Amino acid sequence: MTHPRAHARLIKDRLLLPLAGVLLVLAAWEATVVAYQLPAIVLPSPWAVLRALGELVRTSAFWHDVGVSLYEFAVGYAFGTVLGIACGLVMGESRAFRQAATPVVESLRFVVPFAWIPLTILWFGTSVVGKIVLVAYAVFFVMIVSTARAIAQVDPTLTRVARMLGMTPARRAIAVHLRAAAPTIASAARAAAAIGWIAVVAAEYVGASAGLGLMITNAATSLATPVVIAGMVVIGLVGAGVSALIGILARKRLEAP
Amino acid sequence: MNAPAAAVAPHAASSPSGGELAVDGVHHHYIAALRRTDVLDDVSFVIPPGKVACVVGPSGCGKSTLLGLAAGLITPAAGTVRWDGEPVRAGANRHLGMAFQQPGLFPWMTVRQNVAIGLSTRGHPRAEARRIADEFLDTVGLADFKDAYPSHLSGGMAQRVGIARALALKPRLLLLDEPFAAVDAFTRLKLQQEFKQLLRLQRPTVLFVTHDVPEAIALGDMIVVMTQRPARVQRIIPVQREARDRATPAYARLLAEALECLGVTSDMDEEEDAQ
Numbered sequence: 001m002t003h004p005r006a007h008a009r010l011i012k013d014r015l016l017l018p019l020a021g022v023l024l025v026l027a028a029w030e031a032t033v034v035a036y037q038l039p040a041i042v043l044p045s046p047w048a049v050l051r052a053l054g055e056l057v058r059t060s061a062f063w064h065d066v067g068v069s070l071y072e073f074a075v076g077y078a079f080g081t082v083l084g085i086a087c088g089l090v091m092g093e094s095r096a097f098r099q100a101a102t103p104v105v106e107s108l109r110f111v112v113p114f115a116w117i118p119l120t121i122l123w124f125g126t127s128v129v130g131k132i133v134l135v136a137y138a139v140f141f142v143m144i145v146s147t148a149r150a151i152a153q154v155d156p157t158l159t160r161v162a163r164m165l166g167m168t169p170a171r172r173a174i175a176v177h178l179r180a181a182a183p184t185i186a187s188a189a190r191a192a193a194a195i196g197w198i199a200v201v202a203a204e205y206v207g208a209s210a211g212l213g214l215m216i217t218n219a220a221t222s223l224a225t226p227v228v229i230a231g232m233v234v235i236g237l238v239g240a241g242v243s244a245l246i247g248i249l250a251r252k253r254l255e256a257p
Numbered sequence: 258m259n260a261p262a263a264a265v266a267p268h269a270a271s272s273p274s275g276g277e278l279a280v281d282g283v284h285h286h287y288i289a290a291l292r293r294t295d296v297l298d299d300v301s302f303v304i305p306p307g308k309v310a311c312v313v314g315p316s317g318c319g320k321s322t323l324l325g326l327a328a329g330l331i332t333p334a335a336g337t338v339r340w341d342g343e344p345v346r347a348g349a350n351r352h353l354g355m356a357f358q359q360p361g362l363f364p365w366m367t368v369r370q371n372v373a374i375g376l377s378t379r380g381h382p383r384a385e386a387r388r389i390a391d392e393f394l395d396t397v398g399l400a401d402f403k404d405a406y407p408s409h410l411s412g413g414m415a416q417r418v419g420i421a422r423a424l425a426l427k428p429r430l431l432l433l434d435e436p437f438a439a440v441d442a443f444t445r446l447k448l449q450q451e452f453k454q455l456l457r458l459q460r461p462t463v464l465f466v467t468h469d470v471p472e473a474i475a476l477g478d479m480i481v482v483m484t485q486r487p488a489r490v491q492r493i494i495p496v497q498r499e500a501r502d503r504a505t506p507a508y509a510r511l512l513a514e515a516l517e518c519l520g521v522t523s524d525m526d527e528e529e530d531a532q
Contacts (some may be wrong), residue, residue, distance in 0.1 A: 157361035
């Protein structure tokens, strides 16, 4: 049913232009390697990285590392989002809770997750628990702040309507305020996914017994630079994939008709 | 969109379903940032059962406070608000329906769901709520838009849904907060006419807040003119049936009287003074 010209435009916008962007970066990379005659240890060519990636994906250790990182992320993200939305909702609804929580939230949310890495290693060692806590922490503060803000911005007429209809405060909070704020909360959840994924990998760089971050630091100590960069590419791809997935899920359920 | 409000015979007026709303010696003030602002100062009036009182007054004269008091959302600092002789209490007032300046439709629900939600919240079974919602949407001429979402409606249509939602509750007291103020002038006149016909079906007691004096004359049985803040009742003007016809001198007299209360004099007077 699409018009042929519209179709051509879609191909151009969705496929050709993004591809051109990627190729441009790869070309600049290759040109840098050639022009400065860099050794592979300093900066391998894109082809060397691609080869390293091809070898990586054939090892089970690689998939295990990806699995561990994703597991840490998923559990931490789930805890952080659910708790963050719940507390954000209470913060949006209750003046008393908002007044009490604001100084704590506002100061802690600037203590970036990375600042906690030494403590989480001290408390949880290099286990997955430390990473899960860290992701949950990172995600929690994004979600509590954006949920509270989204609830505060719900059209006041909707609140008046809910009261007029005789809804109880709890029902107003969940069936009206939370539902009305849901699209905003969903886009915050997508942004939080990126932050949570970054937190996982960063924590693994510093101390872990498995995971993508550990894989990369191990490769770096054995000077396998192509593997280091291949790992970085995987981090980027997985992160983008997770973020896109959450975006699609949110849109399917919530998009305004 | 063009369907008239209801195929109601003009003389099919039912007996009033509403009760009496009595506002008696009400004072009210707000305290914000440690400053006290007096809003209402000794406001008294009575709306007899099934009558429409239109409250007009300058901006910020506490008209919305008055609605909040009648709805039981606000407790007066002094004085009483009585519904059928009983003081209005806070909480779920089942006799109440309300429509607002913005339609306030839930954007994630269809038009039908928006009307039915009020009924199911007040304890009607789902199927019955749907049936009543359909009935009222037919009445306001939105039969073809039941499954549409609010974002696909024009301003006038959305406002009709908001009014259908309030009326579907079969309220005995209907509170209206400038429900036609946000639509264009032509749609407003049409909505006013439809609304008048709808009221003939149910005859609730109506407290209607508006900025628009011609609207107050068109819809009200009485006009309560308020002063500036802290607001008092400046005058209560009964609206005679013949004064609703814009072509009559009675209408012109009533309009001039109400506007004069609000401090608006006609240009003609000034010109005469100048001569």
